[in-house]
Amino acid sequence: MSCQAVAVDTAPGFDPRQFRNALGQFATGVTVVTAPDGEGGYVGVTASSFNSVSVDPPLILWSIDNGSRSRQAFEQAEYFAVNILAADQVDLSKHFARQQDDKFVDVEFKLDDNGVPMLRGCSAWFHCRTRHLYAGGDHTIIVGEVVHFDSRSRDGLLFHQGRYAVSGVHPVDARNR
Numbered sequence: 802m803s804c805q806a807v808a809v810d811t812a813p814g815f816d817p818r819q820f821r822n823a824l825g826q827f828a829t830g831v832t833v834v835t836a837p838d839g840e841g842g843y844v845g846v847t848a849s850s851f852n853s854v855s856v857d858p859p860l861i862l863w864s865i866d867n868g869s870r871s872r873q874a875f876e877q878a879e880y881f882a883v884n885i886l887a888a889d890q891v892d893l894s895k896h897f898a899r900q901q902d903d904k905f906v907d908v909e910f911k912l913d914d915n916g917v918p919m920l921r922g923c924s925a926w927f928h929c930r931t932r933h934l935y936a937g938g939d940h941t942i943i944v945g946e947v948v949h950f951d952s953r954s955r956d957g958l959l960f961h962q963g964r965y966a967v968s969g970v971h972p973v974d975a976r977n978r
């Protein structure tokens with residue numbers, strides 16, 4: 802696996818803040834992606850860039866900021882996990898979005914068969930094998946093959962317009978129940 806940075810010119814007048822605000826109109830879930838750090842510890846990053854890619858083979862992706870302290874560990878990890886946060890896990894999201902040396906102190910987790918931390922209380926877990934790394938501007942896109950997954954029926958944590966949110970059934974669907 803390897804990836805190369807590609808420089809892309811932005812149009813004159815392109816406003817990064819407005820761009821971010823426009824992207825924030827797209828509501829996402831919130832995940833914490835975890836992996837061994839290769840030195841006996843673990844890395845974990847709050848990420849909303851998670852998405853499904855393919856069912857056969859089962860592939861997912863997420864992207865990591867090239868300035869992230871954990872980037873190298875994720876690029877070198879053979880296995881990683883995507884922990885899908887439940888609505889009551891805002892504190893966990895904030896915790897893994899903060900840079901600190903050992904984010905796993907005082908966090909409840911267990912290790913899967915590949916030594917990857919699985920966080921307690923999530924709504925789903927995807928155990929993945931790293932398949933591809935792609936350069937994506939100031940981020941690196943990581944594609945994983947799902948080797949195992951598990952889920953619980955729990956309300957998910959959402960992120961929309963730069964704020965945490967919870968989901969509700971749209972009135973159109975509520976009428977059809």
Ligand SMILES: Cc1cc2nc3c(=O)[nH]c(=O)nc-3n(C[C@H](O)[C@H](O)[C@H](O)COP(=O)(O)O)c2cc1C
Pocket residue numbers: 831845846847848849850851863864865866868869870871872894895897898899900901960
């Ligand atoms: C809701 C939310 C979503 C985020 N999504 C991403 C993401 O998809 N990719 C990313 O690299 N950082 C994302 N971040 C920022 C990282 O969680 C944050 O920069 C973290 O401190 C990186 O950890 P590290 O530098 O210790 O590796 C997000 C933060 C929040 C609060």
